[in-house]
Amino acid sequence: MRHTISILVENKFGVLARIAGLFSGRGFNIETLNVGPMLDDKLSRITATIIGDDAALDQAIKQVYKLVNVVEVTEFSSGQATERELVMIKVTASAGQRSEVMQICDIFRAKIIDVAQDTLNIEMTGNANKVKAFLNLIEPYGVVEMSRTGNLALKRG
Missing domain, CATH: 3.30.70.1150 (ACT-like. Chain A, domain 2)
Incomplete structure (x- = not known):
């Protein structure tokens, strides 16, 4: 199943690599990935389209939250975004x-x-x-x- 996830992170080196590594290490295929700074250059938004099952995705999102530089994680259900x-x-x-x-x-x-x-x-x-x-x-x-x-x-x- 395809999932769209938005992750607000501190704009620091290595954050994207840790997040991408977390998903790929758990067997998710990252279909699309976009990263860009917010109005305040201290934060960036990562938008990822990920393919995988719901249960495994919930577990992965919980682990993304535990990463040091992650501020917020939003998973968009169909029609929410x-x-x-x-x-x-x-x-x-x-x-x-x-x-x-x-x-x-x-x-x-x-x-x-x-x-x-x-x-x-x-x-x-x-x-x-x-x-x-x-x-x-x-x-x-x-x-x-x-x-x-x-x-x-x-x-x-």
Whole structure:
């Protein structure tokens, strides 16, 4: 089962390695991982999408809480959070194909952020299903390069 976890930590070296090691040491696959500083540079938020069973995850979360630099841990159940990903993709697009690619971008509210003679760089945000649908439609044009953030989440309400 897929779980999204948000961990607020002190912004110190080695914290991410200890948390990632804890999950991988217990047999969890970390599907996505994002880390970024908060407004106050003393804290960072780690957002991880982890695959594993519920009982083992509860045990792992209890152990994460015990780590010295961990301030708060939140596990989002389905529907409890707003989730988004960012994907940046370079697509081959001849002059004849550009209008088709631009129409796909309009449908998904994606932005063309760079134009070259034979390629377009596109940025798109959305939930995982929206990103997957966008990639399925854009793939036939020829993906040259892609970078994807993985999941970010905030609690609703």
